[in-house]
Amino acid sequence: MDSDRRDNPAMIRMWRIYRTAKEMCMDRGYQMLEEDINISLAEFVDRFGKEGDHEPDRSRMGFSAKPSEAMLIKYTDPPTPKVPNPQPQIGEIWIDFSGDENVGLKQLRDFMQHLVSTSYYSGILITPKPITGMALRLLRGSTQFEDGPRGGVETFEEQHLLVNITKHELVPKHVLLSKEEKAQLLERYRLKETQLPRIQVTDPVAKYLGLRRGQVVKIIRRSETAGRYASYRWAI
Amino acid sequence: MGPKSILKSSAVPADAVDARKPPVNEQHLQVALQHANIIQDQKNVEQEILNATLELLEFPPDSKADPARPSPSDAHKFKTLVMPFQPNDYDALIEERNCADLCGYALCPRPRKKVPSASKLHFVDSRDRGVQIVPKKMLEVWCSDDCARRALYVKVQLNEEPAWMRRTGGGQEIEILVENTEALEFALPLRLKSKNKVQGELKDEDGEDIAAAWALADEALAELSQERGDKDSMPRTELIKAKIEERTNVKTPSAPSAETTASSAHMAIEGHIPKSDAKKTKDADDDEEDNDWDD
Ligand SMILES: [Zn+2]
16 A cells, blocks of 8 residues: 555655655755755655545645744844844745645635745745746735735746756856845956846746845856866856 | 947047937928837827726725616716727726626626635536537626626727727717616617717718627627527517616526526636527627637
8 A cells, every 4th residue: 555655656746746845945045954955755745645446635735944044144134224233134934735636826825824824925836837927927016015024935847846856967056145245246347237148037947045136146157277266157 | 249438438429419419300290209209109099098997996886786777977977987988998997897806897886796616717518519529717807797798899889999089089979788767868869869979970980880780799799699598589689778687587497407507607718608509700709709808
């Protein structure tokens, strides 16, 4: 029986998605336990398999994550005379796996209201299929949406989390710069941010890291001739 | 494309500064302003439609409301909210209501129909085209054929032109299919009256556009009437005044015969199957026939 459940493709698929979601949170800087990320298939089946059949129970898979100390610092603006004690622009996140095949305005609005009522800073909704066009429209304006959480909402399609793209050998390492680091970079090279090469926030790696408009990432590549070298991208 | 080094980028400023200079030419400024305004208008309309969709998502508020006899306030609200919609926005509204497991017609509080079978495709028999394969999803859009008809009646009236490009502003008054005409009369201007008013106020070409739109709506209505099995003897004005007889007896079981089989509910694709004698010559007809709700 147990081996049946473990061989179930739907189970294996969901297990991989779950692990990528956890890795993504860790790579963004949230506190994450090693053993949580390396959860075995057997344990996953044990915790999230539905009784009686071989399907994963998405409603039990949701989890939250708190920002690490380093992440809090990275997301805190440098103090200014006007704002001597700036607050970090990041907080606890809630990741949910939608059990609804079709996710539209209703599901997205319910998710946002849930985040607000439970005081999460931001949230990620992982959906079996692409969300509707109207839901996408709501999402684009979600940071201004009065009923939404402060840090906004992101959605991912399950199939885009089947593999962790950042683990691919051709994808260079992307590191988010804090506002202070960004200012130093621009100062050092006497640049305006608009002069930097750009990265779309919809770019798969940018989306994985949850980049916001205006942030700068450092991209570290390895080259046989030059060793390691870095470039920078301005998120738009 | 190789990675750009930060040093290379610093060489850019010479022309970059030029490009960022504000347009000195007054004309350029005008054009830029005009474009900015258009984009702003577009954004405003998109936001308006999003808000309307959110409001109509779980409409009407009363879970016992009758889609054939909406309350005057519900009817008024619905008609006002859908005015800026284009037909594809309206389809999006139906999709959203279906996501919420409700009948696609926004004046209907009932759940959408669920086809118990798990298969994604279904066979539907129709007299003129024989057996067709229809996605299950399409069979589950409405609670009943009547709602499909009511919803389509609204869709054919919607302006194809995006609301921010409409010279007449938001849009024209939308009419709905109802039984309680008397109760709603104040909210339902007669078509002839509004036609006269419109033609009196607008330039000829606008009048023609509107007349054409009405002609299109009339065509669709005629088609609807045919689909319902009405005889041609029923004058159109009857339809316009919305004195539609609810076919409440449609589900009454009766002995199968060739005739009843052809018109009974399980044969129709949500009421979208015209009879074989429907005119097939017009392009508009083809558009309305089967591609309406499945995208
Ligand atoms: Zn209905």
